Every structure is written in C-alpha cells, then in structure tokens.
Amino acid sequence: MSATAEKPALPGSLNTNRSLDRWLRFEADATLGVRVGKVELGQGILTALAQIAADELDLRLDQVRIVTASTEASPNEGMTSGSRSVEESGEALRYACAEVRALALEAAAHRLGVSIEKLQLAEGVFHAGGKQASYWDLAAEIDLAREASGRVSPKQASDLALVGRSAARIDLPAKVFGEPSYVQDIDLPGMVHGRVVRPVNYAATLSSVDAEAVRALPGVIAVVRDGNFLGVVAEREEQAIRAQAALAKGCRWDAPRGLPGEAKIYDYLLGCPVETAVISDKRDADAKSRADVTLQATYRKPYIAHASIGPSCAVARYDGDRFEIWSHSQGIFPLRGDMVKCLRVPAERIVVHHTDGSGCYGHNGADDVALDAALLARAASPRPVKVQWMREEEFGWEPFGPAMVMKLSASLDRSGAVVDWNHDVWSNPHSNRSGRGAGSTLIAAPHLAAPVPVSPPVDMPLPAGASHRNAIPLYDFPSEHVARHLITDTPLRISALRALGGFANVFAIESMMDELAASCGADPVAFRLRHLKDPRACAVIERAAQMAGWKAGEKGDGTRGRGIGFCKYKNLGSYCAVIAEVVLEQGLRVVRAWAAVDVGRVVNPDGVVNQIEGGIVQATSWTLKEAVRFDTDFVTSRQWADYPILTFGEAPHVQVSLIDRPEEPSKGAGEGAQGPTGGAIANALFNAIGVRVRELPLTRERIATAIG
Amino acid sequence: MPENYSLNVNGKSCSVQAEGDTPLLYVLRNDLKLKGARYGCGVGQCGACTVIMDGKDIYSCDTPLWAAAGKSIVTIEGLGTREQPHALQQAFIDEQAVQCGYCITGIIMAAKTLLDRTVHPTDAEIDAALERHLCRCGTHNRIRRAIHRAAQALDASR
Ligand code: FES
Ligand code: FES
Numbered sequence: 043m044s045a046t047a048e049k050p051a052l053p054g055s056l057n058t059n060r061s062l063d064r065w066l067r068f069e070a071d072a073t074l075g076v077r078v079g080k081v082e083l084g085q086g087i088l089t090a091l092a093q094i095a096a097d098e099l100d101l102r103l104d105q106v107r108i109v110t111a112s113t114e115a116s117p118n119e120g121m122t123s124g125s126r127s128v129e130e131s132g133e134a135l136r137y138a139c140a141e142v143r144a145l146a147l148e149a150a151a152h153r154l155g156v157s158i159e160k161l162q163l164a165e166g167v168f169h170a171g172g173k174q175a176s177y178w179d180l181a182a183e184i185d186l187a188r189e190a191s192g193r194v195s196p197k198q199a200s201d202l203a204l205v206g207r208s209a210a211r212i213d214l215p216a217k218v219f220g221e222p223s224y225v226q227d228i229d230l231p232g233m234v235h236g237r238v239v240r241p242v243n244y245a246a247t248l249s250s251v252d253a254e255a256v257r258a259l260p261g262v263i264a265v266v267r268d269g270n271f272l273g274v275v276a277e278r279e280e281q282a283i284r285a286q287a288a289l290a291k292g293c294r295w296d297a298p299r300g301l302p303g304e305a306k307i308y309d310y311l312l313g314c315p316v317e318t319a320v321i322s323d324k325r326d327a328d329a330k331s332r333a334d335v336t337l338q339a340t341y342r343k344p345y346i347a348h349a350s351i352g353p354s355c356a357v358a359r360y361d362g363d364r365f366e367i368w369s370h371s372q373g374i375f376p377l378r379g380d381m382v383k384c385l386r387v388p389a390e391r392i393v394v395h396h397t398d399g400s401g402c403y404g405h406n407g408a409d410d411v412a413l414d415a416a417l418l419a420r421a422a423s424p425r426p427v428k429v430q431w432m433r434e435e436e437f438g439w440e441p442f443g444p445a446m447v448m449k450l451s452a453s454l455d456r457s458g459a460v461v462d463w464n465h466d467v468w469s470n471p472h473s474n475r476s477g478r479g480a481g482s483t484l485i486a487a488p489h490l491a492a493p494v495p496v497s498p499p500v501d502m503p504l505p506a507g508a509s510h511r512n513a514i515p516l517y518d519f520p521s522e523h524v525a526r527h528l529i530t531d532t533p534l535r536i537s538a539l540r541a542l543g544g545f546a547n548v549f550a551i552e553s554m555m556d557e558l559a560a561s562c563g564a565d566p567v568a569f570r571l572r573h574l575k576d577p578r579a580c581a582v583i584e585r586a587a588q589m590a591g592w593k594a595g596e597k598g599d600g601t602r603g604r605g606i607g608f609c610k611y612k613n614l615g616s617y618c619a620v621i622a623e624v625v626l627e628q629g630l631r632v633v634r635a636w637a638a639v640d641v642g643r644v645v646n647p648d649g650v651v652n653q654i655e656g657g658i659v660q661a662t663s664w665t666l667k668e669a670v671r672f673d674t675d676f677v678t679s680r681q682w683a684d685y686p687i688l689t690f691g692e693a694p695h696v697q698v699s700l701i702d703r704p705e706e707p708s709k710g711a712g713e714g715a716q717g718p719t720g721g722a723i724a725n726a727l728f729n730a731i732g733v734r735v736r737e738l739p740l741t742r743e744r745i746a747t748a749i750g
Numbered sequence: 751m752p753e754n755y756s757l758n759v760n761g762k763s764c765s766v767q768a769e770g771d772t773p774l775l776y777v778l779r780n781d782l783k784l785k786g787a788r789y790g791c792g793v794g795q796c797g798a799c800t801v802i803m804d805g806k807d808i809y810s811c812d813t814p815l816w817a818a819a820g821k822s823i824v825t826i827e828g829l830g831t832r833e834q835p836h837a838l839q840q841a842f843i844d845e846q847a848v849q850c851g852y853c854i855t856g857i858i859m860a861a862k863t864l865l866d867r868t869v870h871p872t873d874a875e876i877d878a879a880l881e882r883h884l885c886r887c888g889t890h891n892r893i894r895r896a897i898h899r900a901a902q903a904l905d906a907s908r
Pocket of ligand 2: 848
C-alpha cells in the first residue's frame with residue numbers, strides 16, 4: 043500500500059490536492075487568492091466558489107480573487123464536467139477555508155494576547171479589546187504549506203452570510219463592457235495567426251499538396267505539413283484565412299466514403315455489434331402476471347452539436363524548449379497529458395493556462411485546437427500563434443452528442459399501476475475526452491507523420507453512467523429490466539454533450555410514462571406521483587404543477603397543450619420537473635415553461651435559476667430543431683443555416699422555482715433540466731393534438747407524418 | 751494591395767493599412783485592439799460581430815473595410831465604461847443577463863439601435879430585432895428583461 047492510500051479521505055478534490063497552499067494564499071494586495079482546478083464555462087462556477095471561500099473565512103466577496111487555472115499553479119481537479127464542480131471544488135474549499143480560519147484564529151489570539159473566544163472576525167480582520175490584526179498581518183504566522191486534516195468543520199448552514207444568497211457574477215462586467223475576456227481575445231506581442239486545413243473527411247489521407255504557391259502569398263510565414271496535418275501561419279488574420287483557402291484548393295485527398303448517411307443511421311447503429319449490460323433487473327412474477335395493457339415504443343435521438351457561438355480557439359508559444367498554451371479546455375491537466383504524447387515533450391515543458399471561451403456545454407473542439415496551435419507554434423517559434431477555427435471547421439469536426447435509440451415496453455394492471463417496465467438503450471460511448479489511454483483523442487494526433495494512436499471513446503460507469511445515464515427509472519416499479527447496448531463503432535466523432543445519455547433516456551421514459559397515463563385515462567401529474575416514493579421528487583413535480591396552475595386531466599384544444607417531464611439527474615443529482623406549453627403553428631413552438639428544481643443547498647440562487655433557464659431553452663432547441671446532417675462522405679451541416687438553433691422568437695418564456703434544502707449537499711444545476719424539457723415538450727404535443735412523435739427533433743414534417 | 755483607410759471608431763479617427771476587402775471585424779479586433787465584437791461565423795448568420803455603423807446595426811464580419819471607411823462606427827467599447835455604463839450595460843448586469851457572454855456584446859449593440867427607434871419595445875419587437883442573433887446558452891429570457899429594464903431607465907432619464 044502506498045503512503046497516500048493510508049491517509050484519510052478528504053472532502054472533494056482536497057483528497058487528491060491535500061496541501062492547503064495549493065488552494066489558498068493571502069496575497070500582498072490584501073486579497074485571498076483562491077486556486078481551483080475547475081474552470082468558468084459561463085455557468086458561474088467561479089462566483090459560487092468565491093462565495094463559499096468568502097463565507098468560511100468571513101471575507102467580503104470582493105476580497106476573494108479566483109486565480110485562473112493553470113497547470114503550473116492550480117490543483118489538478120481533472121475535468122470541469124458532469125455538474126460536479128460544487129461537489130468537488132466547493133467541498134474542498136469549504137474544508138480548506140474552515141481549517142485556515144482555525145489556524146488564523148490561533149495565530150491572532152497569540153499575536154493579540156487574548157483567548158480565541160475573545161476574538162471577533164469581520165472582513166478578514168480579527169478584533170479584540172481595541173487591538174486588531176488581519177489575515178494578511180498574520181500571513182507569515184499561518185503555515186499553509188501543510189496537509190489539510192479535514193477535521194475542522196465548516197460553518198453550519200444557518201451561519202452562512204453569502205452562500206444561499208444571489209451574488210452577481212464576478213466575471214460578468216468585463217463581458218458586458220466588451221473587455222478582452224476570451225481566449226479568442228488574447229493578443230500577445232508579436233502574435234501571428236494560424237489556420238488548419240483539415241482532411242476532407244474522417245478517413246481522408248493527403249496524396250499531394252501545392253505548398254509553394256501558398257508560401258508566396260502575402261503575409262504567409264509558414265506552411266506546415268506533418269503527415270496529413272496541414273496548416274498555415276500568417277502575419278494577419280485575413281491573410282491566414284486566404285492562405286488556408288488557397289492551401290485547401292491545392293490539396294488532393296484520397297478520401298474513401300465511410301459514413302452510413304443520415305437516412306440510414308438508426309438501422310446502421312442497430313446493426314452494429316454491441317456490448318450488452320443489464321443494469322437493472324427487478325423481477326416480480328406476481329406483479330407481471332397482473333399485466334392488463336402493455337405498450338411498446340421506440341424513441342430516437344439524432345447526433346446533436348455543441349454548437350458553441352464562438353468556434354474553438356487557442357494560442358500557443360514555443361520558445362524552442364517549452365510550450366505555453368492558452369486554452370478554453372474543460373480539463374487543462376488531461377489536455378496536457380495528450381499534448382505530451384503528440385508533441386513528444388515531457389509534461390514539465392508544457393504549460394496550459396485556462397482562459398474563458400464561448401459556452402461549450404461539454405466537450406467541443408477546445409482541446410483539438412490547442413494541439414493545432416502548438417503544432418503551428420513550432421513553425422513560427424518564438425512568435426505566439428493564435429488558431430481560430432472557422433465556423434465550418436467547428437461544425438464539421440467537433441465531437442457530437444451520440445445518436446441513440448431507446449426501446450421501451452411497459453405494462454399496467456387494471457388499477458392503472460405500472461407492473462412491469464423494460465428499457466433497452468443503444469448508444470455509442472459518450473466520452474472522447476483527452477488524458478486517457480495509451481493514445482490521444484485529439485483530431486490531429488492520428489494525422490501526424492508519426493501518428494499517435496487514437497484512444498477509443500469510453501462510457502463512464504454507473505451510478506452516474508453515460509449512455510445509460512438516467513436509464514434506470516426513478517419511478518418505483520415492482521418489476522423492471524434495463525439494458526444498455528453499447529456500440530463501439532463510431533461513424534461520427536462523438537463525445538460528451540451536456541447531460542450525456544440522460545437527455546434521451548429521460549425523453550423516452552417521460553414519453554412512455556405519458557403514454558401509459560393516457561392509455562388508462564390517468565392525469566400525467568397524478569400518474570407520476572403515484573409511482574414515486576422519493577418525497578423530494580414528488581415535491582418538485584407538485585411545485586411545477588402548482589406554478590403552472592395544472593388542472594387534473596387537462597386537455598389541449600387541438601393546437602395548444604401542456605405536458606410534464608421529470609428527472610433526478612443521474613439518479614444522484616438535482617431534481618427537476620418541467621411543464622411545457624406548446625402551440626402548433628407552422629411548426630411546433632414552445633410558448634412557456636415552468637420548472638421546479640431542488641439542488642440541495644443552494645449556493646447562488648440566481649446562478650442556479652440562470653442555469654436552469656438556459657438549460658430549458660437549449661433543450662427546447664434540441665427537441666424542436668436540432669440534428670447533425672451528414673451524407674455517406676462527411677458532415678454536411680457546416681453553417682448555422684444548415685444547423686438552425688432556437689431563435690429569439692422561438693425561445694419560451696421560462697419561470698423557475700427553487701426548493702432550497704440547506705441541510706442537503708449541493709448538486710450542480712447545469713444538466714438537470716434537459717431531459718425533463720424534452721419529455722415535457724413531446725407530452726405537450728400529444729396533449730395538444732393527440733399525436734405522439736417519438737423521434738427527435740419534433741419537426742413540422744415529423745408531426746405531419748404522425749398526424750397522417 | 752494594402753492601402754490606407756481612414757475610419758471613425760467610437761468618435762475617434764484612425765487610419766489602418768490593410769486590403770480593402772478585409773472584414774471590418776478583423777480590423778477592429780486586430781488593428782484597433784477592440785475585442786468586443788466577436789467572431790462567430792464570419793458569414794452573417796449569428797450576430798456575434800455586430801457593431802453600429804451610421805446608426806444601423808451591422809455585421810462587421812461581412813462588412814469590408816472599404817465600405818466602412820469614412821462612416822461613423824460604434825463598438826461596445828464606445829457605448830459605455832465601467833465608470834459610466836450605458837443603460838443597456840447596467841441593465842444586463844442588473845438582470846445578470848449573461849451566461850458565457852460571447853453573444854452578449856453583439857446583442858447589446860442591436861438592442862441599442864432598437865431602443866434608438868422604439869422607446870418601449872414589446873417582447874415581440876425585441877424578438878424581431880434580435881431574430882438574427884444567436885445565443886446558445888439560452889439566455890433569451892434575461893436578455894429580454896434587461897432590454898425592458900434599459901428602456902425604462904433611458905425613458906426615466908429623458
Ligand atoms: S460573426 Fe458576423 S454574423 Fe456571425
Ligand atoms: S450567453 Fe453564451 S451564447 Fe449567449
């Protein structure tokens with residue numbers, strides 16, 4: 043057994059980053075410097091973490107400064123994903139700060155010559171009988187270069203002043219005033235601009251290229267060819283773009299057509315070999331024998347794009363020895379791991395700094411473009427290179443949320459109770475992130491002249507799960523069988539997209555629950571409550587129904603209707619119920635949505651509401667409009683015109699209500715609303731016109747076909 | 751061939767040397783170091799690059815430099831500052847109408863021209879004015895609220 047293995051487990055990410063000074067430092071400018079490995083993705087996490095730290099140490103929020111994550115100085119917290127940041131980073135900070143506060147109290151008592159009980163602490167200053175000393179006065183006497191004990195308890199919920207109250211986002215003013223905020227905005231002295239010419243499809247190899255003509259173009263500094271990887275560097279951005287186009291024109295690719303094409307995709311996937319795992323198997327022959335009505339249905343979800351508004355971007359500098367990289371990656375340490383393999387330099391010679399990017403909603407092209415930039419920086423050394431993917435590169439090459447098929451069947455007894463439930467889900471794995479396996483997952487890795495093998499994607503295990511996330515219903519059924527059929531053949535590049543398989547599984551479960559309720563004439567809200575034991579689950583459903591003024595058995599009027607969806611995210615995270623109101627016009631429009639949410643202890647209420655509102659609008663977009671288009675050659679949806687998302691005129695008015703549970707652990711809010719939203723919309727459509735559409739997106743054509 | 755172009759940006763004249771067909775967006779971002787207009791698609795489909803030219807909101811990604819020469823251009827940096835925020839910027843902060851914020855500067859610029867024409871826009875008028883602005887984070891509800899709030903503040907200060 044290793045030494046670390048014998049140490050006690052510490053809360054959250056403190057367990058793997060055990061020294062207090064890895065997290066906290068009293069800075070010379072009278073602020074508390076907080077280093078976390080989690081990164082801002084537009085979800086407001088840094089504000090929530092600052093609230094936690096300020097509260098434990100009795101500081102004002104503006105006395106806390108969150109230091110941008112970098113592989114040089116930050117704790118390694120792996121990925122910022124899965125809505126786990128408050129649990130992992132937040133817990134670590136609570137305990138680290140509580141311990142530092144206790145150490146400071148001792149030091150202050152000593153310095154001021156009073157007992158600890160006599161000390162008052164406000165805004166970072168200890169007071170006793172007219173004397174005072176601040177954290178910063180005492181900093182030299184507080185030894186932070188020590189391992190956390192995890193034994194000092196954080197404050198009780200009732201003693202918190204900041205946590206639980208809405209705090210304005212600390213990163214927001216810069217963004218509203220147009221100050222440089224994103225990796226796209228980095229402007230280093232001497233910086234030049236890079237662009238990459240990708241192969242024409244996933245399988246293409248370069249047979250010839252005319253680089254000479256491109257080298258002669260104005261401003262061109264370098265044309266890089268490394269196997270099938272091709273790029274240009276130029277003085278000015280528009281020159282790089284022109285050189286990119288010219289280089290692309292001068293290439294000949296050997297490009298076998300290797301995709302099934304969108305029309306055949308579900309048949310193709312269902313025909314692939316699978317690894318099957320039964321993930322729930324509850325048998326009750328007696329209950330099953332009471333089956334009176336059995337329903338069967340197949341639900342489908344296409345590939346969905348992350349579709350960040352700002353295409354992926356990175357800046358890299360190579361000084362002949364060290365690479366320095368600025369990236370909007372969700373995991374700077376795992377990314378560095380892949381860089382080591384692709385650049386063939388040791389980790390000590392690669393620094394990755396996090397810089398905000400456009401919202402990513404999962405694993406987009408952030409990591410891939412970082413390698414592109416590093417490869418081009420080598421050619422422009424020592425000048426820094428910014429690589430900005432063009433819109434069509436982002437849409438063509440980003441890893442998509444996988445297509446999925448869910449086959450469900452369920453039986454009711456004569457009383458309208460579910461007595462048997464079966465759910466089979468077919469899906470690719472949901473994670474192709476960097477930092478795993480012997481190879482790399484970065485786009486350019488296998489294109490290099492000395493190719494780095496591609497690490498196959500993985501599917502995270504239960505209980506959180508990935509393709510099978512939320513496939514096990516939270517409803518209480520006497521007999522159930524749930525199986526996951528994992529397809530490892532990945533025709534399109536795929537990876538983690540917000541909520542992973544949870545979106546499609548909940549869409550299927552909630553649709554089937556509605557179909558069952560309709561078949562026995564039950565009210566969909568009452569039907570769900572009847573099958574739930576968990577009081578927190580019931581509470582969000584009841585609250586949503588109350589907000590919407592839901593009337594038992596309410597029916598749509600032939601164009602307008604309402605429906606409900608629910609889930610407990612990952613079956614371990616937040617609870618969320620959504621009611622959607624739709625109207626069938628030219629196509630389906632979601633007019634309004636009401637959501638009730640329980641994330642346990644709420645750190646920043648307005649931050650949670652913002653996340654839920656956004657989650658509902660984005661999931662409305664997925665449900666009504668989105669599908670990646672592709673033929674047998676490659677992705678064909680390469681601009682917004684080919685991949686439309688929800689517009690202002692189509693965005694529902696959303697109302698959110700939080701159920702605060704100060705004594706329950708905090709859970710992330712970013713991914714809880716998507717599945718319920720998808721289900722609620724499909725159910726509202728049925729409620730409106732009596733027709734069920736089981737394949738996403740719920741387009742006008744699909745609805746027309748279903749109406750017949 | 752690169753040529754000299756005179757521009758008026760945020761009330762200041764300046765000159766840049768570039769090819770006439772260079773998108774205004776790159777001139778603003780790279781030559782003038784104004785990063786508030788952002789690249790989203792480069793083909794006029796997302797609105798992230800929106801600035802105001804002679805009082806009209808335009809996409810700077812598909813406006814060539816030659817077409818911007820001699821015109822009066824306002825970018826988000828010219829709208830307000832931290833010390834003296836424009837009513838829209840204050841309202842976006844008050845409503846916390848941002849998630850990642852990448853789309854926000856373009857949206858604020860479009861909202862500015864909307865409020866110039868319409869003192870109290872309805873939701874429908876806001877939606878119409880922002881029809882060609884995409885926000886992937888789903889911040890639409892807050893953006894509408896922020897624009898209403900700014901309209902009220904501007905009206906009150908008149
Ligand atoms: S970047 Fe100009 S409209 Fe998208
Ligand atoms: S706030 Fe992220 S795209 Fe609008």
